[in-house]
Amino acid sequence: MSIHAVSPLFVGRARELSVLGDALARARAGMPSTVLVGGEAGVGKTRLVGEFIDRADDAMVLVGGCLELGTEGLPFAPFTAVLRGLVRQLGRDGVAALVPGGDARGLARLLPEFGEPDRGGPEARARLFELVLGLLERLAEERAAVLVVEDAHWADRSTRDLLSFLVRYQRTAGRLLIVVTYRTDELHRTHPLRPMLAELGRVEWVSRADLRRLTRREAVAQAASILEREPSPADMDLIYARSEGNPLFVEALLSEAGGGDALPESLRDLLLASVERLPEETQELLRVASAGGQRIEHDLLSAVAGLDESSLSRALRPAVAGNVLVVDGEGYSFRHALIREALHEDLLPGEHTRLHTRYAEALERDLSILPAPRGAIELAHHWHSAHDSTWALVSAWHAAGEARKSTAYDEQLGMLSRVLELWDQVPDAAERIGCDRLDVLKQIATVAHLAGEYERSIALASAALAELDQQADPIRTAVVLRQRGLTRYDLGRPGYLDDLRRAAELVPADPPSKLRAQVLETLSRMLHGPEDWPEKIATGEQAREIAREVGDANVEAHALIDLTWARFGYSEVEAQMAAFAEARAVAAGGDAYNALMRCSISESDALEGAGWHERAAQVARDGVEEAAHYGLARTSGTFLAINLAEPLVSLGRWDEALQVIEHALDLTPPAPYRASLQGYATDIALARGQLDRAEQSLGMSRSVLSRGTYRDQTVLPHLCREVRLLQARGQMEEAVRAADRALAEQDLVSSPRYAWPVLVTFARLLVAVVPPAQRSGPAQSGPGVGSAQAPGALAQFALSLSPRLRALGQELSVVGDLQQAQRLTFSALTGPESPIADAAELVAWQVKAWDLAAGAWAALRQPYEEARSLVGVAQAALAAGDRQEAATRLTRARELAGQLGATPLLEQIDVFGRRARIGGSDESAGEGQPLGLTxxxxxxxxxxxxxxxxxxxxxxxxxxxxxxxxxxxxxxxxxxxxxxxxxxxxxxxxxxxxxx
Missing domain, CATH: 1.10.10.10 (Winged helix-like DNA-binding domain superfamily/Winged helix DNA-binding domain)
Incomplete structure (x- = not known):
């Protein structure tokens, strides 16, 4: 009887196969599904996935594995492997045809067959991720697709980021199943995969399959399958005790023991036992291969081993036959990574250095043996492992350049950091790489920003600035200052304007340069306050002129957008739109898609701020489609979804707005975008009386906003929602105190667009808290005026806020119809600026004030605010003795509130109508008790x-x-x-x- 090296029988994994099978069934039904397969080394993860794939019927299976190179992984390795396999199967043009928008240049960051990568920058990485997801979506349209990513414990940060992106956005990918394998015994406390697994574990469609060791009964079945006979109980006792049920160790022990009693003294011996039985020339070749990593290309192994094809094949054949190596595409993989590790660790120090040097020299002779960027990164790894400081530094520099092309910013940061670490060990480092140490520092600061390492970016930029002589080297100083200013702005740190202004001073105006245009445009964009408008316009104009002169369409378009915001207010909409159109034309002419996206964002935001809700919604909707075309649906696209949801909420198209919000949240946008989207969902829930839903949405926003510094457009609407929810729950004291804190802490004068809603919200709160008898001056009327239950102390505290609110209302500017409607509402709520002693005159003033507010909201087509103002008109008209007018206005308010499903407002209208015995055309309708109560x-x-x-x-x-x-x-x-x-x-x- 023969002895199989691997068990022909697959035992002990019925439950795990069922988990994978169920996940594939869900994927076939169009539901997102991901399975995380964990287990210790040798427990059978690869075998499980292989058995599952064999049972996957007609599903398209895409497999890629993470590769380990010493302490760092290879950027995007599994996705490069998947893409290469697709190109072999479908051809380059076939794959390009599946890319959304038909532009596959972004895939060149993974595979050079797709040409030169398109323009880089922060958006390039997002676009690459979009392209990969879009490609998977298209592949999964006709039949189910299975993406397998193996050995995620070796994944670099770029691979982890892309994998996390695909899983979180999987809801849109149709019939796609993602399977990820990883070693649990590798995940030490600080392993970077741990937080990613924890994060993905909270995604509803992610399940886990943790592979346990085999039971003794299962190990016996495995052994019997390998031996083709039942092992003796004594042998099995010994083997099971030694292997502890690890399938790989069971196989190795059976093969080594051969029925005898001899057993290896250590695990290393156990793993190497199958190697030591091979011919000496094969063992030598395996030692050579171990230095090349878990997977090694045939041509590279041949070059390093120095063997001709015949000798190489003769040495390889026993390793493949003995199941130590397996054929893997155009190369070979060790059957188990532990075998490679044991071989590599068994090398003598001299062998270790010599082998890595041979690999580095072979790659230096012909880097095309490996695809980019893998060749450059492996070259850097081998020179570093060979302890050759000079070539380790040079190769790390070139590898950083290749990582940049792939938008693998974390890996680029690692390579540049290595250059910096080795700098003092290489006397002629600057000559070797063509730039000095300050240039390296400058690049690391920029890349750290792109990699999200903001604190490190600021520290590196500050270190570079400490070494720079601003007078002797103004250009590099300006570049570093601009970088630090950008990073400080992103972190909400002070000093960013000082950095940018100083950078602008250092870059000479003559001759015109792209750098000066960039610095000036960045400074113009960061100037937000009205007091900064003159400087914003002056710097924006300079940036525009220089950009036009040097031919930088991207900077020119951005400068035009900056100038448009500074020059036009919400009352000059058509002129503002014409200026944005000019910026759009410039951006389109220069293929500056980042500027095009900013045009759509700015146009829709400006239209909404002016109260032109229909046009704002249409521009935003068109922008969402445009973002999808450019592969930016989950970045710029979800930001534009915010700008679409806002006008839909204003227009009372709340169900449509919720659909937009839900779709955008399904794409799992960046946290600040998510908070804004949930904010509009909170507004709708509050207006409909869904307080638990409002609390849930607001809580999600609150957790995001508590972790950063945000501008008024995010902070002030959130404050309104906090106060409105407290008021809706009857927590009046907490609501008043929250309003008091906001008035003390927030600068409301500088942001009228976002401050007017705050003033209106707080005024409504005070009207609800303070009864007429506790106010100074004549009683005033308004929606729900008077709250006889309000405690005296709370009423007095609320009254103390009133003068501050009034003062803000007088100081705050009004630009455009929307702010005018908010000012009219605020005025109706707070009463006339000058006291009116005569009660009849006061009531007449109130009727007119609320009527003006209702008319303003009707003109803007905002039904909810119109309905609330109509209730104010009805109450004031009733106080004036005009029951017919009160009934007419209340009927219209009820109609609008009913269409919106605004339950609390409907209840308020119902209660007021019953108490006043008015309501629609039937005044007797109010004679019953409120809400059906006895x-x-x-x-x-x-x-x-x-x-x-x-x-x-x-x-x-x-x-x-x-x-x-x-x-x-x-x-x-x-x-x-x-x-x-x-x-x-x-x-x-x-x-x-x-x-x-």
């Missing part, structure tokens, strides 16, 4: 809202505690409230117990 239930609810217990209510109303309990249950059911506190909040919100 008179006794209203009495009980009043006591509940006052915070009394069932026993206290029973004593006050002279009924039994049991009867109170029944009434409370009925009240909760009728109000749809889960708790007494929620019922009390509803009563306060609807002002059920205000004086008629």
């Amino acid at each position: 008179a006794r239930e209203l009495e009980v609810l009043r006591e509940v809202a006052s915070g009394r217990s069932n026993r206290e209510i029973a004593e006050a109303l002279f009924i039994s505690v049991k009867t109170v309990s029944v009434h409370v249950s009925n009240i909760l059911a009728k109000l749809g409230a889960a708790t007494r506190g929620e019922a009390a909040a509803t009563a306060h919100r609807l002002r059920l117990f205000d004086a008629p």
